[in-house]
Amino acid sequence: MPQHGDTARVDVEALRDLLDGRWAAVRRRARDILRGPEFTPRYGLSVAEHRARVTEQLHALARTDLARYGFDPRYGGRGEVGASVAAFEMLVCDLSLMVKMGVQWGLFGGAIQALGTEYHHATYLPGVMSLEIPGCFAMTETGHGSDVQRLRTTATFDPNTDEFVVHTPDEAARKDYIGNAARDGRLAVVFAQLITGGQRHGVHALLVPIRDADGTVLPGIRIEDCGPKAGLNGVDNGRIWFTQVRVPRTALLNRYGDVAADGTYSSPIENPNRRFFTMLGTLVRGRISVAGGAGMAAKTALAIAIRYGQVRRQFLRPGSDSEVALLDYLAYQRRLLPALARTYALHFAQEEMVSRLHDGFTDGPLDERAQRELEAHAAGLKAVATWHAVDTIQTCREACGGAGYLAENRLPQLRADTDVFTTFEGDNTVLLQLVGKSLLTNYRQEFGNLDPLGMAKFAAGQFLGTVIERTAARSLLDRLVQAAPGRGDEDDLRNREWQRALLADRENHVLEGLARRLRAAPADADPFDVVNNVQDHVLLAARAHVDRLVFEAFASGVARIEDEGTRAVVERLCDLAALSLVEQERAWFLEHGRLTPARAKAVTATVNALCQELRPHARDLVDAFGLNDEWLAAPIALGAETARQDQQARARVPVGAET
Amino acid sequence: MPQHGDTARVDVEALRDLLDGRWAAVRRRARDILRGPEFTPRYGLSVAEHRARVTEQLHALARTDLARYGFDPRYGGRGEVGASVAAFEMLVCDLSLMVKMGVQWGLFGGAIQALGTEYHHATYLPGVMSLEIPGCFAMTETGHGSDVQRLRTTATFDPNTDEFVVHTPDEAARKDYIGNAARDGRLAVVFAQLITGGQRHGVHALLVPIRDADGTVLPGIRIEDCGPKAGLNGVDNGRIWFTQVRVPRTALLNRYGDVAADGTYSSPIENPNRRFFTMLGTLVRGRISVAGGAGMAAKTALAIAIRYGQVRRQFLRPGSDSEVALLDYLAYQRRLLPALARTYALHFAQEEMVSRLHDGFTDGPLDERAQRELEAHAAGLKAVATWHAVDTIQTCREACGGAGYLAENRLPQLRADTDVFTTFEGDNTVLLQLVGKSLLTNYRQEFGNLDPLGMAKFAAGQFLGTVIERTAARSLLDRLVQAAPGRGDEDDLRNREWQRALLADRENHVLEGLARRLRAAPADADPFDVVNNVQDHVLLAARAHVDRLVFEAFASGVARIEDEGTRAVVERLCDLAALSLVEQERAWFLEHGRLTPARAKAVTATVNALCQELRPHARDLVDAFGLNDEWLAAPIALGAETARQDQQARARVPVGAET
Ligand SMILES: Cc1cc2nc3c(=O)[nH]c(=O)nc-3n(C[C@H](O)[C@H](O)[C@H](O)COP(=O)(O)OP(=O)(O)OC[C@H]3O[C@@H](n4cnc5c(N)ncnc54)[C@H](O)[C@@H]3O)c2cc1C
Ligand SMILES: Cc1cc2nc3c(=O)[nH]c(=O)nc-3n(C[C@H](O)[C@H](O)[C@H](O)COP(=O)(O)OP(=O)(O)OC[C@H]3O[C@@H](n4cnc5c(N)ncnc54)[C@H](O)[C@@H]3O)c2cc1C
Structure with missing residues (x-):
């Protein structure tokens, strides 16, 4: 519950503008274009009807800027790669349309642009954009x-x-x-x-x-x-x-x-x-787009479930005759609000990613290392964002009870559509391995693509240097963690620097441990076994890395909020993102002496407290996503439940006392 | 990898018979009946076609015993409640059929039988069974x-x-x-x-x-x-x-x-x-059936993914020109094998549950406490089993890559169908709260249904007594856990008694802590807040309880295996079920001093080792589920992948050396 005198409150419009970010104009344009019966989500279509509708929608989009952002101005494009990703993300009214757009203008058109030369550009790009050449x-x-x-x-x-x-x-x-x-x-x-x-x-x-x-x-x-x-x-x-x-x-x-x-x-x-990897690398935009699309789907699901949870009531409040709104239940908050916080975190990480992609394209080719990092971040973010979307949408589906299972409430379609986001544009497990390897090496070519012994030797040498260098952050950690004994009061846990240090330290330590294990492999070991035996460790290293990046992006996003009341709310949301992650991963922190048991329990208590503090702002926080009501489409999110409750209140069952 | 001289190997038929359990005859009968084009899974049907087909199938079943098991012999039934649940579970060829059967003969017919009297039985049950009265x-x-x-x-x-x-x-x-x-x-x-x-x-x-x-x-x-x-x-x-x-x-x-x-x-x-609760209680079979149906769906998905993972290959094995089978990757094993182990554990728990239900029906009414326990176990098992199914099927879908997303490979339908198992027959979160409350009280009526202050007072009194009594198991724990210092060698972790003690201690301690928190609530606290503030703790108590029950069921199931080679394999599977659970929950064990960091890490290492030991037996372990090939239906599980690889081997690309 908000404290007395608490000035935290969200200025929804201002927050939406902030979230809209660098390509706000594109997002606003998409909100205008994607209106009306042509773009309203529909359910229950046959496969043939659905395909026909999406193709028609795509033709409609081909007549707008949305088709042109990503292409070279010489051939009628707008030369705004970042804008092309933003446009893709916005197509949440139907993820089939989003994906079909991605195939046509992202993958197909993007490959011609990235891998072809002038002849191909001049010959094909105009037809690609206009959809005369579906590909x-x-x-x-x-x-x-x-x-x-x-x-x-x-x-x-x-x-x-x-x-x-x-x-x-x-x-x-x-x-x-x-x-x-x-x-x-x-x-x-x-x-x-x-x-x-x-x-x-x-x-x-x-x-x-x-x-x-x-x-x-x-x-x-x-x-x-x-x-x-x-x-x-x-x-x-x-x-x-x-x-x-x-x-x-x-x-x-x-x-x-x-x-x-x-x-x-x-x-x-x-x-x-x-x-080969250079060619593949030019296609990185696809992965980044998928991460963004997944994020939008998660936002849509959260908007539906939180709007519903705010009004839906179930079970009497003890000692009263009013029923409790779902969102007042701690268990309900715990299902949705950490997911909301992480969705925000991923939003800022995505925005950063798109900006880097855009600048890389615009300011000429990135150097090799920067390109490698961009690719690794894109791979990691794609994996983490798509799994998050699938989990979140599922949670939202369940949180809406039986209503969440009906097609009319959109969640089933969102869930089924995003499912494959974990697989296409690179299977997530495989992508995280790429991230792990890229972290380990930074010089992929030095030991070829998959050579584990080279990797191991490298790990033994140079690599540890880097890690030790990075763990200079460690002293800060020492101050914050080791120094704080026992119970760990709440303010401490909400310290952004402590959170940062904790996550950065985990990233380094996991990587260090991985290198150590690889180095320890006997020289005559089967190279496959060497790498395979640490595969779970590689995945952990990748996740720890992405987790830290995502956190940093959120933290710097919060710092950009000017309105004080809004910032106060989003600061808490950032705390929730950080601490619910720490809670989820607390086994690691406990195993490695980074959290005492008492402090780990305090993390859980603080997550609960943050859920309750954020509950009054939940609706505002999803409204700030700026999703058109017609994209939500779900009657349960758009007043049907409230209307029923009003009617119910008027129609009290006309009977005497209960026995 | 199996050790040299390791005699572990599965006698598939014997294991299948064991799994078939008390209602083996029903399962065999179902395998015979549910054959041929009439019952083969189909995809791509329109809603109208699908409904029509399921109704036809149901009429076909109405002509078999499957419709009659659950009903009173006086009206043409077989009076075998357990058999009716087993029959329901077997309808995994189409979960719509399973659910429609459940509605007709379980819920509708079951309610007439349980809540009606002779007039209703005589008048309606024959028509219910024959489907003359669809309800x-x-x-x-x-x-x-x-x-x-x-x-x-x-x-x-x-x-x-x-x-x-x-x-x-x-x-x-x-x-x-x-x-x-x-x-x-x-x-x-x-x-x-x-x-x-x-x-x-x-x-x-x-x-x-x-x-x-x-x-x-x-x-x-x-x-x-x-x-x-x-x-x-x-x-x-x-x-x-x-x-x-x-x-x-x-x-x-x-x-x-x-x-x-x-x-x-x-x-x-x-x-x-x-x-009211007595009336609801008579309907407990529905929940138990849903848990069993979810289990069958999980088995089907695992059978598909493991068969595919066994033959599907991706990426060269370093230093060779053969590609690695997916199931050889540690990460892949870790996704599927703990899920397989838990599926086995839940199978035995389900079998036990059905037996108890059956005996309760057959031997006359259970006493109040036994009935309450039965209901709590049913609620808990239903929640845990259905979430497990949803997660497992999703994992299997992703494990099959793009192929897993195609309807022809069945996983999409299984995933979409089971999704709502988490919601109907009682929403899982709500059910776990029931379990938690029933654990806390054992005398629900003493403080009414939801009265938290009564609950709190009760918790303060009598209840702690029970807990202390139960924690007599503690001394064993002391011996096993506290005594085992430092690194914890593997044999120790594979000790069944230690596993049992660890899970039982967690159950007790979580419950104790919950009672303590309730007791600590000030007398003038808002009753809603008192209960709401510990809602996550209630859910944890419920899960800890169910986890222990499920483990016990698996452990006693293993002990019944006569064939030594088979038992050796399933013992490991039971270790994997126990230790992957401990791994997943290790934060709690660390926080509460039940595991040292070193021992927690040893748990992870042992889970990895068990995955590799079980890998050669994975196919046998899913074959023992006794699922008809035609129920799996997925081409990727039935030879298509192998056929393609054979063809590929013959069709080596006819070119010279690679540059
Ligand atoms: C496909 C399908 C078939 C069905 N078949 C039948 C049928 O044949 N007959 C029939 O009678 N019913 C049927 N149902 C209904 C089903 O049983 C209900 O949907 C289910 O009981 C949940 O109720 P609800 O939908 O009202 O969800 P709600 O009760 O509104 O719950 C919504 C969400 O709120 C959460 N919640 C509720 N209370 C609390 C609390 N105290 N604390 C924390 N969280 C809480 C829940 O966890 C849930 O996630 C069916 C439903 C579906 C979808
Ligand atoms: C709806 C849809 C649309 C698509 N659109 C296109 C398109 O337009 N163009 C296009 O070219 N492709 C497209 N794809 C293909 C998609 O990119 C591939 O499905 C994806 O790359 C995965 O490849 P796969 O299906 O062969 O899975 P596999 O590579 O066989 O992987 C299967 C499983 O094995 C695991 N695995 C693989 N290697 C390892 C390892 N080394 N260690 C541990 N685990 C491993 C993976 O995690 C995965 O779970 C589409 C796919 C779908 C389903």
Whole structure:
């Protein structure tokens, strides 16, 4: 409960503007565009109806700026990468539309822009933006999803005809899950092993037409529908087989690797491994977008559940004849408010991420280390944000009881649609391993992609240096943690510097321990076992890293709030984000002497206290997300429950005393 | 990896028979019946098609024993309550069918049997079993789901016509989410506030016809479809309004409360509160069934993911040209194998629960305390088992990557269908509170249903006695935990008695702490706040209790395995169930000095070791569930992946050396 004289209160508009951030104009524009029956969430559509509707919506968007932000101004784009991510995030009215947009303008168009050269840009980008050329991003094969380097589709250069022959050698090599393939796509960016003069040069991307202008599938192409999915049924995912399909030499997106008329291969990047990861790296925007989209879905679910929890009542308050609002129950608060706090934290982390991406694009190429860090952060944030979204939406679904299970209340669709966000654009578990490895190395090429012994040797050497350097932060920790004995009073736990030090120390210590374990591996150990035995530790290191980044982003976001009352509320929310994380991870802190048992218990007590302090502001905090009411769509969030209770109050059961 | 000379190996058939347990014959029968195209899982059906199919399937089942197990032999039933639960669980080929069966023969038929008297049994049970009378269990209202005592539908006795008038006073009082209502139901068990002579007597159940034999909705009844849901779309859930609907006096299911022709109310149970909870208590089978159904769904998902993980390969094994099977990755094992272990644990707990239910029914009424315990265990097990199912299925979905998101691989449907198992038959959070309260009191009536001050006073008195008595187990703990210093070697952690003592001690200590906090509440505290402030503690107490019960059930299940090799494997699985739980809850054990940091880390290391030891047996352990291949249905679990890899091996890409 707010203390007497507490001035904490949210200025919803001001907070919304702050959250809207650097691309506020884009978000406002999206709020205007995505209105009315055309964009209102619908449920109960058949797969065919849903796909048709989403395609129509996409055509409507193609007539707006939303389609153009990410592209080069020379061809009619706006050259605002950050804006393109913001626009993508806003499509929460239907996540199928969000994903279909992402496929067309993010993945497909983005690959042409990033991997192609001027010829491709001039020839295709205008049609990509206008949707005259609906396209696919055909990377994944049935046999290889996470391990893209092992794709088996081949593109063999035939110097006699100056063409590439694109071919699917076996069923494992068919392209699978490809968005836009089953119904709409005409052109596909196809990732294949490039072969010329009997030599393989690794995975490259080529433009391969798959349907003609009438939508008829072209000769040599076979397409199968992936059929119904858990969600995202407005997206037409399909499988594609190529039988000796010939495309001109110019079909190769040749920025990072080219083939001359005589079949000679050339590339600005010598090392094939580095070349491959450089190409992949240019596609990082997709991951960042998915993290943002997941965040928006979580916000939408929280807005529904908190609005409902605020008015829904269940069980009498003892000694009265009024019923208790769900949001007054501690257990209910504990389910929703830490999730709300983390959603805020992730929001600020996302905003930071998008800004870095944007500046990296705008100010010219990042240096290698900065690029690697950007990719690692994107991977980590994507994993953490999408899991958070899935968990949060599920919690919101359950928090709304039976009503949460009905399609009319939107939560089922949000839940089913976001589910796969944990898998596509890189499976989360695999991504976190990338983060862990990137943390360990910072010089990936020094020991190749997966060589564990090199990794171990490296870890033994240089690496520990870095860690020790970083743990200079440690002295602060010593002061704050070790010094604070026993019970740990609350103010202390709400100290932002202490929180920061605690999370940073965990990050360092986990990484240090990982390096130590790798170093300890005997020289003759099976390299697979060496890495595999610490796989859980690698994942922990990655999470600890992302947790710290996300916290920092929230903390610096709070500091930017000018309105005092608002800042007071959001400070608490930031405390809740930090402390509910510490609570969840407190086993680690206890095991490593970072928290005493008494202090760990105080963390739990403070989380409870923060929940109760924030409860009066919960509605404002979700309103500040600036979601159009029509995107929430759920009757339970838009007055139906209140109307029923009003009617119930008028219709008291006309009977005498209860026996 | 299995040690050299390790004789652990699973005799799949023997283990299956053991798991089949007391109602093995029913399970075998179900495996026979639920075969062929009629019962094979189907996906991509429209809501209307799905409903029609499920109704047809239900009619097919009506012609088998499966419909009759739960009913009184006098009317054609088999009088085997346990068998009826086992039969319900087996319907994992389509959870809509499972739930629709549960509505018809469990809830609807079960209520007539439990709450009605001979007239109702003789008149209705034969038609209920044969499905000539499809019915509804109409308890929940839009306004009141968890708090059933506050239902607002009224049934007012009119002595002039010897009828009850059933009425919906307002929108909050409409019946909602009612299975079988939107399409098929003809008769409904309606829960309503009984009013006679101007006096309310609390919630009672009446039989109200809602459609005639042609399926036309009757006058005074209004029915609305709940529309599409997240899952279970083969079940026709609907809303029902009653406008002054008249039913004869005999429509009252009058076992626990009756109205004479002159309007006089009588009941064998004086106290209205106790009466109400006694009536609800007779319906406990529904909850137990849901726990079992959730367990079967989790088994199905695990069978799919483990079979796939066993053959699916991704990423090269360093220094070789073969790819690593997913199940060889520690991270993958950690996602699936602890879930598998817990699924086994819950299986044995469920088996025990069903046996107790059955014996309670068969050997005459349980005494009050035993009944209360049965209900608390059922509530706790239902909550824990359904959350476990949802989490496990989600994990399995993600573990199967993109393939897991396709409807053809069944996981999406299992996930969406089980989701609501956490909500219906009692919302899990609410159920765990019931468990917590029942633990605290054991004499619920002593301080009424929700009176926290009474609870607090009680806790201060008698209750602590019980706890202290129970903590006699403590001395054992002292020996095992306190005595074991420092590092804790592995054998020690695998000691079943130590595990048991650890979990029992946690249960007692959490409860003790809760009682202490309640006792500490000042006399003038707001009763709502007193209880609300410890709500998270109540939930923890409930979980600790259920965790201990589930563990005990697994431990005694293992002891029943005769085959030595099999027992050796399942012993490890039991260790994994215990230790992965301890790992997950280790923060508590650390906070309370039950585990030293070193020992807590040893727990994590042992969980990893157990995962690797169990990996070779994972496939056998899911095969022992005895799920028909056609129920798994997923191509990825039934050879498609292996076939593709074989083809891939034959079709090596015909190129020279890689550059
Ligand atoms: C709806 C949908 C849309 C999609 N759209 C596109 C698209 O438009 N274009 C496109 O190219 N692709 C698309 N994809 C494919 C998607 O990117 C892949 O599904 C994803 O990359 C995962 O690959 P996979 O399915 O082969 O899973 P796998 O790589 O087989 O992974 C399966 C599981 O194994 C685990 N695993 C893998 N490797 C390891 C390891 N080393 N250690 C521990 N665990 C491991 C993973 O965590 C995962 O849980 C889409 C997929 C879906 C479902
Ligand atoms: C598919 C489906 C089928 C169903 N079939 C039937 C049927 O055939 N017959 C029938 O009668 N009913 C049926 N139900 C209804 C079901 O039993 C109810 O939805 C359920 O009991 C929960 O009630 P509610 O929806 O009103 O949720 P509420 O009671 O409003 O609960 C909403 C949320 O509030 C939380 N909450 C409530 N009280 C507290 C508290 N004291 N402390 C903390 N948190 C609290 C809960 O945890 C829950 O998350 C069905 C429901 C569904 C979705």
